[in-house]
Amino acid sequence: MNRDLWLPDGDLDGDHREFARTIRAFAEAKLLPHARAIDEARQFRREMVHDLATAGILGGPLPPEHGGRGWSPLQLALAHEELGAVCGNARGFCAVQTGLVAQCLARYGDDAQRRRWLGPLVRGEAIGCFALTEPEAGSDVAGLGTAATPRPAGGWLASGQKWWITNGGIADVMILFATVDRALGKNGITAFLVETRREGLVRAPMPGVELGHRGSDHATLTFTGFPIAADEVLGGLGKGFGVAMGGLAAGRLSVAAGAVGIHRAALAAAVEFTAARQQFGQPLARFQMVQERLADLLASLHASRALVHRCARRRAAGTETHADVAMAKLFATEAAAQAADAAVMLHGARGYSSAFPVERLWRDVQALRIYEGTSMIQKAILGRMLADG
Numbered sequence: 001m002n003r004d005l006w007l008p009d010g011d012l013d014g015d016h017r018e019f020a021r022t023i024r025a026f027a028e029a030k031l032l033p034h035a036r037a038i039d040e041a042r043q044f045r046r047e048m049v050h051d052l053a054t055a056g057i058l059g060g061p062l063p064p065e066h067g068g069r070g071w072s073p074l075q076l077a078l079a080h081e082e083l084g085a086v087c088g089n090a091r092g093f094c095a096v097q098t099g100l101v102a103q104c105l106a107r108y109g110d111d112a113q114r115r116r117w118l119g120p121l122v123r124g125e126a127i128g129c130f131a132l133t134e135p136e137a138g139s140d141v142a143g144l145g146t147a148a149t150p151r152p153a154g155g156w157l158a159s160g161q162k163w164w165i166t167n168g169g170i171a172d173v174m175i176l177f178a179t180v181d182r183a184l185g186k187n188g189i190t191a192f193l194v195e196t197r198r199e200g201l202v203r204a205p206m207p208g209v210e211l212g213h214r215g216s217d218h219a220t221l222t223f224t225g226f227p228i229a230a231d232e233v234l235g236g237l238g239k240g241f242g243v244a245m246g247g248l249a250a251g252r253l254s255v256a257a258g259a260v261g262i263h264r265a266a267l268a269a270a271v272e273f274t275a276a277r278q279q280f281g282q283p284l285a286r287f288q289m290v291q292e293r294l295a296d297l298l299a300s301l302h303a304s305r306a307l308v309h310r311c312a313r314r315r316a317a318g319t320e321t322h323a324d325v326a327m328a329k330l331f332a333t334e335a336a337a338q339a340a341d342a343a344v345m346l347h348g349a350r351g352y353s354s355a356f357p358v359e360r361l362w363r364d365v366q367a368l369r370i371y372e373g374t375s376m377i378q379k380a381i382l383g384r385m386l387a388d389g
């Protein structure tokens with residue numbers, strides 16, 4: 001197999017190639033052996049957190065003064081491609097723990113908040129979650145209904161419900177988005193950085209069985225008079241909408257890069273399988289119609305990666321616009337979904353079984369089209385920018 005055709009290595013300078021190879025070696029040694037088992041058992045693997053922390057991945061994109069490694073956006077993209085190629089649960093965990101929680105905290109938190117939580121998050125001693133989505137407020141974040149009502153003695157009491165919260169059932173700390181005044185619309189939304197183990201919060205697993213990311217924890221969080229102290233606001237009163245949008249816009253790069261990883265893994269599996277499987281007296285890969293599908297997957301993989309790396313470079317240069325990450329997420333996740341679909345088809349009935357990896361890739365990739373802004377929402381962002389001129 002000519003892995004050079006689909007790995008990023010040939011397009012990278014020496015340092016970045018070495019970086020990608022280090023993360024790849026970690027993922028293959030520490031994550032791959034468990035990836036299928038945790039999916040089938042539908043079990044979050046706590047040791048994974050320890051392994052990710054020890055490898056420096058949980059702190060990767062954070063600045064060194066916060067215990068991180070100071071990764072560039074391109075390093076972040078390369079890391080998430082490698083994680084995504086091997087284990088969607090590990091990549092999804094990092095996207096929330098580091099991408100949404102620790103990075104929002106580093107960006108919007110005050111000194112006391114950072115001192116209290118960043119170290120434990122980076123070392124994997126504390127788990128974080130980002131509690132934004134509600135049953136009645138998904139894409140329409142500004143319509144969220146969880147209310148933070150002021151207490152006469154100071155602080156607030158939160159009431160309402162969140163769902164689909166990754167790590168929600170196991171988190172020690174949470175960024176909770178609630179409105180301090182619904183009449184203010186998005187200007188009432190406030191982010192709070194709170195410990196989870198308090199009266200007034202009931203956590204339960206999501207009803208039903210998730211399509212993918214089955215080794216992850218997804219929970220409903222029901223708040224009834226959940227106490228929040230006056231100094232637990234993150235980023236300013238009424239500034240929560242900006243915190244949420246800032247966190248999600250930053251996080252979309254890692255989702256797009258994770259999709260490149262899924263795409264690459266689907267292509268690699270399809271190439272390997274079609275080379276070995278014989279029908280009509282020859283390997284499937286000898287049939288032109290099969291080759292045509294593989295060729296399309298290779299070309300779209302490089303197109304996705306180019307968009308992701310372009311966005312990373314522009315982020316590093318400070319020239320990124322909302323269009324850059326929206327295009328990268330939209331294109332890379334949709335292309336990865338098509339790649340996983342083609343890979344299942346090329347495996348025939350074997351692609352329909354967890355004994356082969358493509359079935360899990362197919363299930364996992366659907367979520368990347370949905371979370372951190374669906375594909376339609378990315379199109380809405382781009383369409384608005386084009387229409388507004």
Ligand SMILES: Cc1cc2nc3c(=O)[nH]c(=O)nc-3n(C[C@H](O)[C@H](O)[C@H](O)COP(=O)(O)OP(=O)(O)OC[C@H]3O[C@@H](n4cnc5c(N)ncnc54)[C@H](O)[C@@H]3O)c2cc1C
Pocket residue numbers: 096130131132133135137138139140163164165166167213218367370371372373374375376377380
């Ligand atoms: C595996 C997984 C993990 C998640 N983790 C988290 C988490 O950690 N924290 C968190 O807060 N949330 C999380 N979510 C929730 C996720 O962010 C939301 O599901 C997502 O934002 C979409 O919201 P919704 O499901 O309510 O869909 P809706 O907003 O109801 O959308 C339904 C459909 O309508 C379309 N649509 C909506 N509005 C428009 C529009 N204006 N124009 C065109 N089409 C539109 C959407 O594209 C979609 O196809 C997770 C979801 C999944 C699947």
